[in-house]
Amino acid sequence: MFWFIAFAIFFNQLVWMDIDFKALLIHLTFLQHLFPGQYFKYDYLHVSWTLTIELVWYFVAFLCAARFKRNPAGITLLFMVFSYVWIFWGSSYFPSQATMEPGLKYFFVNNNVINQLPFFFFGAYIAVKNPRFDKAGLACIFLVTVVLSSAWKVHFPDPIFITGFGIAALFLILKDMEYTNKKYVVFLSEISYSFYLIHFPVITIVSEKIENDALVVIVSIAATLGFSYLSYRWIEQPFMRMAKRKSENSMLKGKAADSIA
Known part of the structure; x- marks a missing residue:
């Protein structure tokens, strides 16, 4: 959701006077692939x-x-x-x-x-x-x-x-x-979802700034890795910790209710 809104604003897709609220609602509720007519109105993530x-x-x-x-x-x-x-x-x-x-x-x-x-x-x-x-x-x-x-x-x-x-x-x-250094494999697996979500707009931005194809590939990979790590560290992890706490609290409440019964 964060990257969807961020890139939509960056690429001027979310301009207040031109917002298609039906299409935006469809995207915000993750139903966009079921509505071909609205899909491409807010599709800068591409995935x-x-x-x-x-x-x-x-x-x-x-x-x-x-x-x-x-x-x-x-x-x-x-x-x-x-x-x-x-x-x-x-x-x-x-x-x-x-x-x-x-x-x-x-x-x-x-x-x-x-x-x-x-x-x-x-x-x-x-x-x-x-x-x-x-x-x-x-x-x-x-x-x-x-x-x-x-x-x-x-x-x-x-x-x-x-x-x-x-x-x-x-x-x-x-x-x-068998991997000789598993920490790199673990790191890539942790940021893989963010990498998948944001790679296309990053490539688009880099391609507009750099003409050399080889350099576009190198910079795009580096930039996507960097943004993916930040996304994992500051967006995914906090929400995962919050979900874990809620799950643990629910389990504790359930056990407490069972003990009282």
Whole structure:
């Protein structure tokens, strides 16, 4: 929220006389990816659409938690099937999809929350079951679904979760690797979300000031790392500590109530 407002003000998107309050409300409630007509009015983060995916995932995960714990593989498979049904049939009912150009149609229809959910459920399956995967098999998944994706995407519709599985396979390979200096890995993991959120506007600003492409890359990475650390240190951590305190207080109150009863 902080970076959304900060960059919107910086790039003169939030000018009082020109504010589209409906579009702004949609963005502030993280529903922007569900409303193509309002999405681009306040989109300088460029990745804010993923907040819609996260919001829906938390809601769906809450509804499916009990059943998923009993049958994680079945629930994951169910949402994979649902995703493919959407690609072949349901997407034709998406509002205004008939008038969208191919790039926008992919972004709002193929890349929407329905096609993202299997990826989330796959992650939840790993968290619940903690399965052991063969590294060679994971490497093959990454090779086929990501590196060689252009060879098979032309033959049938591509739900985004297929590529997501490949990226997940790569992460699973990296997760079990031995690192000589883990503190740098921990540092990058801690600031990764902020890095993801702000990298695009930082690149845009740097590109406007510097003409040399190599220098743009170097300065953009350095600036994004710096801002990401500040964001993690002064925005994320305080809110995480506050949430932890509230959670601990709730648990203490619950225990106190149980002891009285």
